[in-house]
Amino acid sequence: MNKFDVIIIGGGLAGLTNAIHLSKEKLNILLIEKNAYPRHKVCGEYVSNKVLPYLNHLGFNPFEFGAKQISKFELTTHNNKSISSNLPLGGFGMSRYEMDFQLYQLALKNGVEVFQDSVTDVKFENDNFQVETKSQQRFHSKMVIGAYGKRSNLDIQFNRKFIKKKSPYLGVKIHVSGNFPEDKVTLHNFNGGYCGVSKVENNHINLCYITNFKAFKKHKDIETFQEEVLFKNSELRSIFENSKSEFENPLTISQISFETKKPVENHIIMCGDTAGMIHPLCGNGMGMAIRSAQLASELIIDYLHGKIASRQKLENQYTKRWKKTFGLRLKAGHSIAYLFRQDWLAPKLLKVLHSFPFLMPQIIKMTHGKPMTAK
Structure with missing residues (x-):
């Protein structure tokens, strides 16, 4: 059967969460993902506890799979100044390798059909979608959700502004x-970027950093860049030098864009990084992906059940809710990341935060949003 209620393009956190949520309503769901599970992804792998009530509602408890409880936060600058704070609500550490795989298993259990392939074309005619894949399969649906990540050839096809x-x-x-507290997440600033550190379910330590590609190109390889740039931060040097790599080679991803994106393009409801990315310095991209899936699923269910009168009203409501939920958060993330990228300014900001310790929890709340509840 090639006819579905909803087709989801992309099987990361946003795509899988949508699939599980929609399948609970007994809708016929197809999820198309180009890669096999499980697999590692470039990701900070820290998630705010704000998503836990919603995940539990979907039937997923990350702590059943060994996720680490995180309650403390530390920030250091390139000149080795630091500040610590308790996280207002806390969070958990879980690898994308494990989390995506377990959500995938739950989606299958709920009756979601998962097809491994790449989408090459999406057409919208007569109020219905036709989705074509690399293997020349064609699928039809009433709704399509775009959850295919940071950037894709589909973005070029849809003529999205950010891709240019x-x-x-x-x-x-x-x-x-190696040794690292399992209840802490740290962010270490260096010249041109920052690195997040936290433990995940198998006691491995996730090290994930983002940097300006132009600055990175001045060095001949990753090892040289780390030695000459990252390790100017003594905390980062200590972590890297006193640990053993569990990967044969580091994972990399280039062309990361924080440009503004539209939540709806060509009648496709965009979710997760496909709809917009928060700077990793703010540490809650995974939570945003899950929250955007909840917003999309709830409105799509109302539309398919006739509670929303037209597709136009659905798209307008999703756009409005997306901006209300994430607009301020994204702006705050952009501003905070910009300020901490200024090497001369970051130490001064830390002095301010030391003098007014109540500010740090408030900044964290600003970039993490409100706790999620099931509808």
Whole structure:
């Protein structure tokens, strides 16, 4: 059967969460993902506890799979100044390798059909979608959700504005084994970027950093860049030098864009990084992906059940809710990341935060949003 209620393009956190949520309503769901599960992704792998009530409602408890409880936060600057704070609501550490795989298993259990392929074309005619894949399969649906990540050839096809602009950032991730508190997430600033550190379910330490690609290109390889740039931060040097890599090679991703994107393009409801990215310095991209899936699923269910009168009203409501939920958060993330990228300014900001310790929890709340509840 090639006819579905909803087709989801992309099987990361946003796509899988949508699939599980919609399948609970007994809708006929197809999820198309180009890669096999499980697999590692370049990701900070810290999630705010604000998503836990919603995940539990979907039937997923990350702590059943060994996720680490995180309650403390530390920030250091390139000149080795630091500040610590308790996280207002806390969070958990879980690898994308494990989390995506377990959500995938739950989606299958709920009756979601998962097809491994790449989408090459999406057409919208007569109030219905036709989705074509690399293997020349054609599927039809009433709704399509775009959850295919940061950038894709589909963005070029849809003529999305952000894809035409240069994306100067590079992400690097590695898992290591060594000593690191399992209840803490840290962010370490260095010249041109910052690195997040936290433990995940198998006691590995996730090291994930983002940097300006132009600055990175001045060095001959990742090892040289780390030695000459990252390790100017003594905390980062200590972590890297006193741990053992669990990956044969680091994972990298280039052309990361934080440009503004539209939540709806060509009648496709966009979710997760496909709809917009928060700077990793603010540490809650995974939570945003899950929250955007909840917004999309709830409105799509209302539309398919006749509670929303037209597709136009659905798209307008999703756009409005998306901007209300994430607009301020994204702006705050952009501003905070910009300020901490200024090497001369970051130490001064830390002095302010030391003098007014109540500010740090407030900044965290500003970039993490409100706790999620099931509808």
